[in-house]
Amino acid sequence: MATENKNLSQYDKTTIPDAKNFRFGIVVSEWNETITQALFQGAFDALIDCGAIKENIVRWNVPGSFELVYGCKKMQESFDMLDVVIAIGSVIQGETKHFDFVCEGVTQGIKDLNLNSDIPVIFCVLTDNTIQQSIDRSGGKHGNKGTEAAIAAIKMAQLRKDAKFYK
Numbered sequence: 001m002a003t004e005n006k007n008l009s010q011y012d013k014t015t016i017p018d019a020k021n022f023r024f025g026i027v028v029s030e031w032n033e034t035i036t037q038a039l040f041q042g043a044f045d046a047l048i049d050c051g052a053i054k055e056n057i058v059r060w061n062v063p064g065s066f067e068l069v070y071g072c073k074k075m076q077e078s079f080d081m082l083d084v085v086i087a088i089g090s091v092i093q094g095e096t097k098h099f100d101f102v103c104e105g106v107t108q109g110i111k112d113l114n115l116n117s118d119i120p121v122i123f124c125v126l127t128d129n130t131i132q133q134s135i136d137r138s139g140g141k142h143g144n145k146g147t148e149a150a151i152a153a154i155k156m157a158q159l160r161k162d163a164k165f166y167k
């Protein structure tokens with residue numbers, strides 16, 4: 001289902017674990033800062049709405065989406081008690097192929113972080129053709145991908161907790 005057929009901000013709290021005991025790291029790219037700040041706010045508000053305690057949410061900024069990989073890796077390494085990390089970025093197509101390489105690099109990098117660490121990293125990186133598409137997905141007509149990422153983060157933190165129970 002394409003984003004245009006769903007609202008990224010809609011969630012049913014009855015299907016989401018209580019977030020009060022989870023600790024969240026959020027790494028935010030400064031490129032397209034208006035978009036990434038809106039994504040962060042959507043994520044933060046959803047975490048709080050689902051029971052997270054604001055003191056259990058730590059935020060770091062990085063220059064651009066390509067640096068999200070290193071920032072998330074250091075976030076994983078720096079905090080023993082984190083349950084999940086959210087990577088927030090906005091990549092918008094320019095004149096050249098740089099878009100392709102940034103998107104591929106951050107996608108593969110975050111995938112690798114999930115494979116190589118016990119702390120999951122949620123992919124909240126918009127990869128848009130136009131600024132309007134980014135606006136539409138960071139609180140506009142399609143909702144907020146940050147909200148969607150927060151819900152995914154809570155569910156993955158719960159899955160990680162449940163998995164430890166079976167070890």
Ligand SMILES: Nc1c(NC[C@H](O)[C@H](O)[C@H](O)CO)[nH]c(=O)[nH]c1=O
Nearest residue numbers: 029031063064065066089090091092
């Ligand atoms: N064009 C965008 C970038 N480019 C910058 C890279 O992410 C990186 O910071 C630079 O290549 C130095 O390593 N980043 C975005 O997040 N969004 C863009 O649209």
Ligand SMILES: CC(=O)[C@@H](O)COP(=O)(O)O
Nearest residue numbers: 092093094095096098099
């Ligand atoms: C995603 C990018 O790096 C891109 O926005 C940079 O723009 P350009 O391809 O025109 O250099």
